[in-house]
Amino acid sequence: MMSNLSPLQQINSGATREMGQLLEVRGLRTEIPTRRGVVRAVDGVDLVLHEGEVVGLVGESGCGKTLTAYSILDLLPKPGVVAAGEIHFRGEDLRRKSTEERRAIRGNDIGMIFQEPLSALNPVFTVETQIGDVLRTHTNLDSTAIKERVVELLGHVGISAPERVARSYPFELSGGMRQRVLIAMAIACRPALLIADEPTTALDATIQAQIMVLLQTLVEEDGVSILLITHDLALVAELCDRVYVMYAGTVVEMAPVEDLYVRPRHPYTSALFQCIPGFQPSDRPLAAIEGSVPMLIDIPPGCRFADRCPYVADRCRTETPPLVDVGAGHRAACHFADSLDLPGPASEQLEQDHASAPVY
Amino acid sequence: MNPSQAVLERLEIELRDHRLTRRNLIGYSAATALGIVGANAGAGLRSAAAQDEPQSGGVLLVSTSEEPFAPAFDSHVTTSLLTGRIGYLAYNGLVNVDSDRNVIPDLAESWENPDSQTYVFHLREGVTFHDGTPFDAEAVKFNIERVLDPATASSRAADFALIDEIEIVDPLTIRLHLSAPFAPMLSAFRRSNLAIISPTAIQNLPEGDDFLNASIGTGPFKFVSYTRGDRVVLERNEEYYDGPAYLDGIEVLIIPEQSTALAGMQTGSLHYMMQTNQEFGPQIESNPDLQLLTTPSTIWDFLAFNVTREPFTDKRVRQAFSMAIDREGIAQGIYKGLAVPAQGALSPAFGSFFRDNSDIPFQTYDPERAVALLEEAGFDFDQEIRFDTFTERPWGLVGDALVAQLTEIGVKLTVQKPDFNTFAAYFYDTGDYWLGNSSWTGGGVDPDSLMYKQFVTGGASNVSKSSNAELDDLLNQARIELDTETRAELYNQANRIAMEECYVAFLVHPNLTEGMRNEVQGYVFRDEYAGSFDGCWLVQ
Amino acid sequence: MRARFLLAKLLWTVFVLFGSSLLIFGLMHLVPGDPARAMLGPLGTPDAVAALREKLGLNDSVLKQYTTWITHAVRGDLGESILLNQSVSSLLAQRLPITLALSFYALIFALFVALPASVISATRKNSLLDYGARLTALIGVAMPSFWLGLMLILLFAVKLGVLPVFGYVSLREDPVDHLRHMVLPAITLGAAYSALIYEMNRSSLIEVLQQDYIRTAHASGIPSRLVLFKYAFRNALVPTITVIGIQIGYLMSGALLVEAVFAIPGMGRLLVNGVLSRDYPVVQGAMLVTVLIFVFANLAVDMLYTVIDPRIGRKR
Numbered sequence A: 001m002m003s004n005l006s007p008l009q010q011i012n013s014g015a016t017r018e019m020g021q022l023l024e025v026r027g028l029r030t031e032i033p034t035r036r037g038v039v040r041a042v043d044g045v046d047l048v049l050h051e052g053e054v055v056g057l058v059g060e061s062g063c064g065k066t067l068t069a070y071s072i073l074d075l076l077p078k079p080g081v082v083a084a085g086e087i088h089f090r091g092e093d094l095r096r097k098s099t100e101e102r103r104a105i106r107g108n109d110i111g112m113i114f115q116e117p118l119s120a121l122n123p124v125f126t127v128e129t130q131i132g133d134v135l136r137t138h139t140n141l142d143s144t145a146i147k148e149r150v151v152e153l154l155g156h157v158g159i160s161a162p163e164r165v166a167r168s169y170p171f172e173l174s175g176g177m178r179q180r181v182l183i184a185m186a187i188a189c190r191p192a193l194l195i196a197d198e199p200t201t202a203l204d205a206t207i208q209a210q211i212m213v214l215l216q217t218l219v220e221e222d223g224v225s226i227l228l229i230t231h232d233l234a235l236v237a238e239l240c241d242r243v244y245v246m247y248a249g250t251v252v253e254m255a256p257v258e259d260l261y262v263r264p265r266h267p268y269t270s271a272l273f274q275c276i277p278g279f280q281p282s283d284r285p286l287a288a289i290e291g292s293v294p295m296l297i298d299i300p301p302g303c304r305f306a307d308r309c310p311y312v313a314d315r316c317r318t319e320t321p322p323l324v325d326v327g328a329g330h331r332a333a334c335h336f337a338d339s340l341d342l343p344g345p346a347s348e349q350l351e352q353d354h355a356s357a358p359v360y
Numbered sequence B: 001m002n003p004s005q006a007v008l009e010r011l012e013i014e015l016r017d018h019r020l021t022r023r024n025l026i027g028y029s030a031a032t033a034l035g036i037v038g039a040n041a042g043a044g045l046r047s048a049a050a051q052d053e054p055q056s057g058g059v060l061l062v063s064t065s066e067e068p069f070a071p072a073f074d075s076h077v078t079t080s081l082l083t084g085r086i087g088y089l090a091y092n093g094l095v096n097v098d099s100d101r102n103v104i105p106d107l108a109e110s111w112e113n114p115d116s117q118t119y120v121f122h123l124r125e126g127v128t129f130h131d132g133t134p135f136d137a138e139a140v141k142f143n144i145e146r147v148l149d150p151a152t153a154s155s156r157a158a159d160f161a162l163i164d165e166i167e168i169v170d171p172l173t174i175r176l177h178l179s180a181p182f183a184p185m186l187s188a189f190r191r192s193n194l195a196i197i198s199p200t201a202i203q204n205l206p207e208g209d210d211f212l213n214a215s216i217g218t219g220p221f222k223f224v225s226y227t228r229g230d231r232v233v234l235e236r237n238e239e240y241y242d243g244p245a246y247l248d249g250i251e252v253l254i255i256p257e258q259s260t261a262l263a264g265m266q267t268g269s270l271h272y273m274m275q276t277n278q279e280f281g282p283q284i285e286s287n288p289d290l291q292l293l294t295t296p297s298t299i300w301d302f303l304a305f306n307v308t309r310e311p312f313t314d315k316r317v318r319q320a321f322s323m324a325i326d327r328e329g330i331a332q333g334i335y336k337g338l339a340v341p342a343q344g345a346l347s348p349a350f351g352s353f354f355r356d357n358s359d360i361p362f363q364t365y366d367p368e369r370a371v372a373l374l375e376e377a378g379f380d381f382d383q384e385i386r387f388d389t390f391t392e393r394p395w396g397l398v399g400d401a402l403v404a405q406l407t408e409i410g411v412k413l414t415v416q417k418p419d420f421n422t423f424a425a426y427f428y429d430t431g432d433y434w435l436g437n438s439s440w441t442g443g444g445v446d447p448d449s450l451m452y453k454q455f456v457t458g459g460a461s462n463v464s465k466s467s468n469a470e471l472d473d474l475l476n477q478a479r480i481e482l483d484t485e486t487r488a489e490l491y492n493q494a495n496r497i498a499m500e501e502c503y504v505a506f507l508v509h510p511n512l513t514e515g516m517r518n519e520v521q522g523y524v525f526r527d528e529y530a531g532s533f534d535g536c537w538l539v540q
Numbered sequence C: 001m002r003a004r005f006l007l008a009k010l011l012w013t014v015f016v017l018f019g020s021s022l023l024i025f026g027l028m029h030l031v032p033g034d035p036a037r038a039m040l041g042p043l044g045t046p047d048a049v050a051a052l053r054e055k056l057g058l059n060d061s062v063l064k065q066y067t068t069w070i071t072h073a074v075r076g077d078l079g080e081s082i083l084l085n086q087s088v089s090s091l092l093a094q095r096l097p098i099t100l101a102l103s104f105y106a107l108i109f110a111l112f113v114a115l116p117a118s119v120i121s122a123t124r125k126n127s128l129l130d131y132g133a134r135l136t137a138l139i140g141v142a143m144p145s146f147w148l149g150l151m152l153i154l155l156f157a158v159k160l161g162v163l164p165v166f167g168y169v170s171l172r173e174d175p176v177d178h179l180r181h182m183v184l185p186a187i188t189l190g191a192a193y194s195a196l197i198y199e200m201n202r203s204s205l206i207e208v209l210q211q212d213y214i215r216t217a218h219a220s221g222i223p224s225r226l227v228l229f230k231y232a233f234r235n236a237l238v239p240t241i242t243v244i245g246i247q248i249g250y251l252m253s254g255a256l257l258v259e260a261v262f263a264i265p266g267m268g269r270l271l272v273n274g275v276l277s278r279d280y281p282v283v284q285g286a287m288l289v290t291v292l293i294f295v296f297a298n299l300a301v302d303m304l305y306t307v308i309d310p311r312i313g314r315k316r
């Protein structure tokens, strides 16, 4: 039942899936008015996700991954707004839908799971109540049916004593259990798309691996599509078919996962690889890149990575590099994407790392 | 006027010295005065203009701001003006006081003095108490003896202490013998001072039972119930000797806040406010539904100096402090004009006893001279002097004004302002004070009540602890002197000494002030302690 | 576990009651003035004062008076009011229900105003409505209840004539009139309380609304109303209930003033009169009851916690 495929094998299998377009984001611009000015947290992001596909969204902390997800779900915290762009889900532009219609989509068609499993569950209600409320919201099940469904869901996410856990309060459960509960809640109504925002960052290595396997199972068995948000390239390698790399609110590179690993075309992506010594699932932040993400207020023209880029040229500071095709399904936003020969992680290293990774 | 009354007219009416206690302190402003001075009287009682004939019926709703004093309503014991005033509705005395401060018959139809130490009362026939007990000489004897019994702990005992023999001549005649002449004797028998209570009711009251069950009198109203914290209910006594009252009954509502009572009066849920604070005068006057009854009183507010303590051992310091006080300012500012500046102990309301002593400068506002006097006395302006006052109104406000005015001439004061009970413990009881303010009230019939105990050496009310042989002589003479003119002269001399020596600074004489709705008719101010609702009626 | 907790609470209660009775007794006797003096006036003759003191047992040592009192008290006999000539227990039986009713209505009013207002404020943080509500609350806390009471009387009773000015009608006598008499006092007493509850619930709601689990609920498509009133409210209530519990003392002390303003014959006035006239038995009895109410209010709050928040009482 548990897949034992290596990441590369998964990627290959993913590539062969039948792919209808499930989610398409075009020119998304998300703004947050602040006292110091309008923060363009997401600035012209394009993103496509096909049915049954697992897409990674990676980048340093603060580059706009979460806000992209919130924009898709209409969950932006006030006073954040989507200022421009289209968000097509199953061919319909979500931005044209009413607040109420979008709420009905959340939890039903698109589920989301979060980074911090303890705080993401309400401390004063039982697991049963919380998952039950999602079912009550989106289905017509009666209360006994809901109870049964909750237990079934908990079993489905690999909880061994689902009845007991159903009656438990979050504080009575371990971190891994809570994350499983959250996943159960997110898939309660069998959504087509699951957005997982750093789902394992707060968990220790063993649990992290278990959760990844669970997600993988959901993809395999339930046919769920996942938008996996993470700063951890190792997870991307394990699970994703394609990857979007974000930097300072924009997508700087987009590629099938193996292409990216074999030959990154953007200096930022390369830098991300460089500062991870190996691919063990790790909490380590990408602090090794010199400098920090620029303020996203009154962004000057030019490449946003220019201040930190080792390959920076004069042109980079005046001319904004467009996202251009650099291979099949591979795009990068660097003036020198074609000419630079950037180091990625060695294939052997990739294989080697996975040999020592936990066996699922 | 019968002969005995003519004789008695010569006797000066002496009243029991009504003390300023916590109770009558709060209630003093409610003590009623002689004669009505209705602020709206000229305009007429608007609602009554159409009819002058008294109507029967209706329950008069009266407010009191304090809880009746236990044992309620034992008027032999209570020191509270207000509790006494409620008792006044149900009890009679042997005599009463009319609006001109004359003693008039009540349960005694007449009386005579065969000699200056003997009193014979002829009692009214056919009067019965509310419980059916007949009123007779036995009942009078019982009441006098009860007041004199130490077990009763009556504050009125001193008024009757000179009675050494009570003789029942016949059921309707009683003869009292005094061990010495005592001018205030007759007025001590007035309705507000010695209530005649049913002897059987008191004798049959089980130990520890509510005294309400023994609160049985002969008066125009009788007690029905008393709900602590809420109200006292009285109903008309159909058998009243002077004919039944117009009112079906009276309910005395206990409303601690006068502002609330005033609002209640505006809406008609209350007819009459006992003991209205002068500060509400202007509000009542300006309301067309209400009228303000106000009349000068014999009360005096004072600032006392402890003459046994530095720096008040020096007469000049006392005089200076006295001259630092703007009495008119207090009368206007705190009493809203419902008070007159005081020169001495005797108010203009005393009529024949009042003398103008404005030639004495020390009881008049003169701050420059005050400072000069202090300098002359070598007064140390840097010393801190403790000033005692208390929170209850209006005394607390007067205290504040005094502090402000004394500070004005450069005196440094440390103010102490607790509740009255605490203040009384050192101001009256231990005498541990330097400077403090309060008031005296004496019933308004005899000057003795407002001067003797206050200024005689060792007098119970001599808070200044003054000792002046000349003053003692004058006050003692005045007590047994029967000629009014002579007495007035003696009191005036005593008063002038008190003013000159400045044992106290006399401040103001506040008016007796009460507010009521226009439909209340026939109310009479009779006695500084208890106005009369006897002939009261409601326009319906 | 629960039983031991309750037993400990009970023992603590007894200790608190005993300690406070001793404290109150000591304090009352330390303050200058005594009932004999109060009854006879400052110039009552020394003989009369002494006789009355003897009669009232005030000449005994304070310790003896205390032991006499406490031995009677544990048997349920709180003695006789010196001033009111009635047993303290019967006085309390008359007065306490009135004060409790008043406090209850005040609490209801406070919650009725504070909770919705706090929800509006928290969900529209920094809006004009929020500023308005906060300003009102600020005024509510700062306003002396004496003044507020009078203003309400002037407006609703005198000017509009829709409610009575003062007094009390028991529920049994006439339920409608009872409520009519309770409206203004309850508002007066509840106003500042309401403001406190509002402030606390607003800030705790704002805090709760930023929590991850609220985001989870939204992400699950739970309707906003349900998120607010079920998921956020319950969590926000814990600190609010603490305030409600702690400030129960505010209600009790506020009742002293409000009962005076509206001439309501409650326990507050009984206590004030008792203190002013040094009516020791009444003060002792009323304080004892007040302390009991405090203790029980705290106990009730403790229990409520465990109902509202399952973490409390289980994890500790």
Ligand SMILES: Nc1ncnc2c1ncn2[C@@H]1O[C@H](COP(=O)(O)OP(=O)(O)O)[C@@H](O)[C@H]1O
Pocket: A032, A034, A039, A041, A059, A060, A061, A062, A063, A064, A065, A066, A067, A068, A077
């Ligand atoms: N409430 C906010 N106010 C102002 N700026 C915000 C706010 N929330 C997020 N941002 C900005 O948006 C950027 C993207 O945030 P986020 O999407 O959470 O990043 P990520 O999920 O990639 O770590 C951050 O760098 C931050 O500066």
Ligand code: SF4
Pocket: A266, A267, A268, A303, A304, A305, A306, A307, A309, A310, A311, A312, A313, A316, A321, A333, A334, A335, A336, A337
């Ligand atoms: S455009 Fe220039 S600055 Fe930007 S990534 Fe490419 S080389 Fe670096």
Ligand SMILES: [Mg+2]
Pocket: A062, A065, A066, A067, A197
């Ligand atoms: Mg994030």
